[in-house]
Each structure stands twice: as C-alpha cells, then as structure tokens.
Amino acid sequence: MYGRSDNRKSRIYLIFIGLLVASGVHAGEERSGSSQLDPKDAFFRQTVYAIGPSMERCAPIKSGAPANLWGNRERVEQTETVSQDGRVLAIIGRHEDGTETIYRFFSRQNECLAFTRKPTPRPTSSGSLSQAEAEKQRTKPSCFEVLVNGLIASSPGDVEALHAPHLSASQLEDVLARHPYSCRINQFGVAYGCQGGAYISGRKARVMNWTPNHYIIEMPLDFERGRKDAPAVVRRSEARCLRSSAQ
Incomplete structure (x- = not known):
C-alpha cells in the first residue's frame, strides 16, 4: 500500500516540476520575443518630433511617424534607420532621378530642437566632394x-x-x-x-x-x-x- 502511495506522490511531483519548467520556458520565449521587437515600431506608435519637408519643425505628432511619407505614383526606395541610442528614426527616400528626401523623427523634443541648431558642415575643398555632391553644388x-x-x-x-x-x-x-x-x-x-x-x-x-x-x-x-x-x-x-x- 505504501509503495503505490509513494509512486502516486512521485508522479504528482514530476507533473508539478514539468509544469514549472514549461511555464519558465514560455516566459523565456515571451521575454525573448519582446527583446526582438523592431525598435523602429515604437516611432510609428508613440509621440514623435519631426524634421522634414513641409513639416513644422519639432512639433509633436502624437500618432507617430506617418506610414506613407510620399504617397505618389513614383517609385521611392525607402530606407529606415534607428540611431544607436534608439531615440532617432531617419527615413530616407531615394527618388527615381537619384535625389533623396530625408525625414527625421525624434523621441525627445529637446534633442530635435538641438539638431535644428547644429551648423551644416561644409566641405573644405571641392576635391573632397563626391560626384553627386559636386553636381548638387554646381x-x-x-x-x-x-x-x-x-x-x-x-x-x-x-x-x-x-x-x-x-x-x-x-x-x-x-x-x-x-x-x-x-x-x-x-x-x-x-x-x-x-x-x-x-x-x-x-x-x-x-x-x-x-x-x-x-x-x-x-x-x-x-x-x-x-x-x-x-x-x-x-x-x-x-x-x-x-x-x-x-x-
């Protein structure tokens, strides 16, 4: 009698341990999944401060970065890059004629305003310009x-x-x-x-x-x-x- 009781207790204990292990694995998977979320996604969900063509500089956009910044029939090759600190999203659109349009979205307004006050760097000589930059200057x-x-x-x-x-x-x-x-x-x-x-x-x-x-x-x-x-x-x-x- 004692043998069967001990076996039953052992099975219950093993089932309990199995449930704990499974819940731990599931929680680990959830944490792993959350850590793998694309950092760009936050800029399309939360308030951002923008710099870009026709945009009011550093005004809050509570709905996040617009999903479609061009919305025309032209093919625009779009590149999205988040800064290393995760606080700036740059969206660059390369048009069919080779020109580029840049929009920047900041998670902090003070950093957006500070960026607008940065002086535009100027090349020291025309020899340091790329062909595209030289054409732009010309x-x-x-x-x-x-x-x-x-x-x-x-x-x-x-x-x-x-x-x-x-x-x-x-x-x-x-x-x-x-x-x-x-x-x-x-x-x-x-x-x-x-x-x-x-x-x-x-x-x-x-x-x-x-x-x-x-x-x-x-x-x-x-x-x-x-x-x-x-x-x-x-x-x-x-x-x-x-x-x-x-x-």
Missing part, C-alpha cells in the same frame, strides 16, 4: 524664393509626364481635372503624401531642394481643410527667382 539655385508659373506635381517624373509632347492642351486639361493636386493633412495641419498635378500661376514658393532640372518647393495651396503649406515639384524653367540666397 546646380545650387541662386535663390530660395521663387514665383511659380507652370505645372506642379509630386515628383520630377510626374512633372515630366504632364509635359509629355504627345499631350494636347485639352488632354492635359482633362488629366489635371481627373487628377487634381491633393495632399493628406495630418492632425497638426501638415501636408504630406501628395499626388496629382495642377497648373499654378503667379504663386510664391520656397525652394527646399533641387535637381539639375527641377525645384522641390513648398508653397501655400488650398485644400478642403483650408490653405496649407504643401510640398511640390516644378520645372526650374517655370519658376523665377524673387530673392537671392546670398541676401
């Missing part, structure tokens, strides 16, 4: 404020599509009517993810970036939620300088 515009009279779109490729020689005036008018220039507006009134096209006449804009043939500009445009500053692309030949960058 084509640098002589102004930062322009008057736009022409077609705008969300990318150089889309602008050139609107200028296609096979498009007649009536066909172009139809394209612009069917695909008007529009942008998404976030909760802070910042325009992003623009698409479509429009003809702009006599509108002032700020030059934010450039290519040899195009300006990437920011200008006030009218949307359903009112007039907002929005990014756009225009041919350099259709934008006249208003103020020299040397002034």
Whole structure:
C-alpha cells in the first residue's frame, strides 16, 4: 500500500516540476520575443518630433511617424534607420532621378530642437566632394524664393509626364481635372503624401531642394481643410527667382 502511495506522490511531483519548467520556458520565449521587437515600431506608435519637408519643425505628432511619407505614383526606395541610442528614426527616400528626401523623427523634443541648431558642415575643398555632391553644388539655385508659373506635381517624373509632347492642351486639361493636386493633412495641419498635378500661376514658393532640372518647393495651396503649406515639384524653367540666397 505504501509503495503505490509513494509512486502516486512521485508522479504528482514530476507533473508539478514539468509544469514549472514549461511555464519558465514560455516566459523565456515571451521575454525573448519582446527583446526582438523592431525598435523602429515604437516611432510609428508613440509621440514623435519631426524634421522634414513641409513639416513644422519639432512639433509633436502624437500618432507617430506617418506610414506613407510620399504617397505618389513614383517609385521611392525607402530606407529606415534607428540611431544607436534608439531615440532617432531617419527615413530616407531615394527618388527615381537619384535625389533623396530625408525625414527625421525624434523621441525627445529637446534633442530635435538641438539638431535644428547644429551648423551644416561644409566641405573644405571641392576635391573632397563626391560626384553627386559636386553636381548638387554646381546646380545650387541662386535663390530660395521663387514665383511659380507652370505645372506642379509630386515628383520630377510626374512633372515630366504632364509635359509629355504627345499631350494636347485639352488632354492635359482633362488629366489635371481627373487628377487634381491633393495632399493628406495630418492632425497638426501638415501636408504630406501628395499626388496629382495642377497648373499654378503667379504663386510664391520656397525652394527646399533641387535637381539639375527641377525645384522641390513648398508653397501655400488650398485644400478642403483650408490653405496649407504643401510640398511640390516644378520645372526650374517655370519658376523665377524673387530673392537671392546670398541676401
């Protein structure tokens, strides 16, 4: 009788030990899984402070970094990199024409503001420039404020599509009517993810970036939620300088 009782106690003890081991393994797996979460994910869920084209510098975006920063028909090769301390997410978009657009999202506003105050490093000599950087310097515009009279779109490729020689005036008018220039507006009134096209006449804009043939500009445009500053692309030949960058 005592033998069977001892055996039953032994089996109960072994089952209890097995349950403890299994729960420990499960907890370890949960901890391991949590440690393997992509650090980029936090920037799309929590409040961030942004620096980027048409964005209000270092203003809080409570919904996190926008999932789609370009939102146009152009193919943009997107790279996302988190700093070693895990407090800055850089999203770089390389456009079809080789130009790059950079957005930075900070988890701390004071670090975002400190970044905006950093001086822009300048190369000591033209010999230290890469070919792309040298081309960038060579084509640098002589102004930062322009008057736009022409077609705008969300990318150089889309602008050139609107200028296609096979498009007649009536066909172009139809394209612009069917695909008007529009942008998404976030909760802070910042325009992003623009698409479509429009003809702009006599509108002032700020030059934010450039290519040899195009300006990437920011200008006030009218949307359903009112007039907002929005990014756009225009041919350099259709934008006249208003103020020299040397002034």
